[in-house]
Amino acid sequence: MSATPIMPAAFLGHGSPMNALEHNRFTAAWREFGDSVPRPRAILAVSAHWYVNTTAVTAMARPRTIHDFYGFPQALFDVQYPAPGLPDLVGEIAEEVKPDHVGADVDGWGIDHGTWSVLVHAFPQADIPVVQLSIDARRPPEWHLALGAKLARLRERGVLVVGSGNVVHNLRAIDWKQRDGAFEWNRRFNEDARTLMCERPHDVPALASHQDFHLAVPTPDHFLPLLYIAGLAAASGRPAGVLVDGYAYGSLSMTSYTLDARCPQGDGDGRGAAPLATGVPPEQANV
Secondary structure, three states: OOOOOOOOEEEEEOOOHHHHOOOOHHHHHHHHHHHHOOOOOEEEEEEOOOEEOOOEEEOOOOOOEOOOOOOOOHHHHOOOOOOOOOOOHHHHHHHHOOOOOOEEEOOOOOEOHHHHHHHHHHOOOOOOOEEEEOEEOOOOHHHHHHHHHHOHHHHOOOEEEEEEEOOOEOHHHOOOOOOOOEOHHHHHHHHHHHHHHHHOHHHHHHHHHOOOHHHHOOOOOOOHHHHHHHHHHHHHOOOOEEEEOOEEOEOEEOOEEEEOOOOOOOOOOOOOOOOOOOOOOHHHOOO
């Protein structure tokens, strides 16, 4: 009997929830990533949008699709991602991360838009079990890197780890005129993050002292999912690779990374960033 192939891992820059309905070069890259990997036993998602003061794992058999945003068209609220859960995975995760404690969330959360807005492209059939791991807001970047590294053995058991956020995410600095452009501070930070992910992933927490960190990462929630993939890369002794690169509205990075994946860059139809909400300031839309 052949051994189970080690699962790749990915950090996907999810941007606007409208990407769930769009077909552009970012969503094409997510789709090509999903097409390229062996069929996972389960997907373990670390989403920017489950940012709480604890470490928990969803443990329900049928997680609900959470529409945790405001101001978008009804078509986006109508999206459902009815993937099953995998309650048995909770115990495996808890064992791997000891002595850190992981709680089991049996009814509080589900699959939020940071997860389903990318999985609707990568795994559109929604037939692979999905489990979410919360981001513990009390912990520093180094802790999240180390926790990501502790998850490495799950990849040997068919678990695909996906982080979803944005390397640069400053909604208060949105420039509507730069739909696919970036401020210089965005480019500097994103390029330095790319150097570390592709050469020295164990050093990614050092970005917290970067000159542009407070502009690029005014809140940690969208940045920290990157640390989990950096931790997996550090544990493997191999750097990550860029899946697709780009910017949105001046102050967002859409860069995505993969680890141990064989997939081409997605060009889609050439279109870039998806639109943001209308009538609601971006920082109030929970993008």
